[in-house]
Amino acid sequence: MLQEFKTFIAKGNVMDMAVGIIIGAAFTAIVKSLVDDLINPIIGLFTGGVDFTNNFVVLGGDGTAYASLAAAREAGASVFAYGAFFMAVFNFLIIAWVVFMLVKAVNRAKEAAAKEEAAAEPAAPAGPSELDVLLEIRDSLKR
Template sequence: MLKDFRAFIARGNVLDLAVGVIIGGAFATITKSLTDDVIMPVVGAIFGGFDFSAYFIRLGEIPATYKGSPDSYAQLKAAGVPLLGYGEFVTVVINFVILAFIVFLLMRSVNRLVATMEREKAAGTAEPAAEAAEVVLLREIRDELKNRGATPPAA
């Protein structure tokens, strides 16, 4: 069983998947930063505030021992207050759309590159067209005449 597991891990697909997960994690961090630090402040400014994640609806009471700001989503959430954080949800949806669009562009480019390479490969390995039987016959006659020492007639 250990031998089979080692063979499974050594396969190219598993290693490719592992690399993809690692790169994807790093790429998700970049996308989150793009969304949180560049896009969401602009969206927040359009909708009336720079911190889009601050949009929420409180569904329960704030505990009496709570010392933080009643307008801080993160502090209220940490205190266990039930919240409907639609601003956070919108941020996550925008993150997903951006990530999906970038992956779409990446896959589109890869597919075009692969198609171009396949066309070039097909064009480079195409068999030359077969010669007509008359051309082959005339070439054989010419070669036979050369072998006999006769000169072929001028064209």
């Protein structure tokens, strides 16, 4: 069983997946910084500085007003954190768009390499056409 496990781990696709997960985690940090540090401040300019992550509604409770979502959660209040959800969806859409653009660029590069490779291959030598072969057979049968 240990040998089977070693064989499984040594397969290229498992290693590729591991590398992809590690790079994906690092990429997520970059996109999170992009959203938090660059895009959200621009959105804040248009919305009057509203921080969407702190938009929430306290469900039930005694009517206590909380200064932030963190304060409400710390107090144990049941909250409907629609702002945090909105930002999570927004982050996902940005990550998905960037990954889409990266995949599109990689596919274009692969297609260009395939075209160059196909152009570099010499054309197959042209043999006699089907008509030439049939004419040759006809002439052979006439003799």
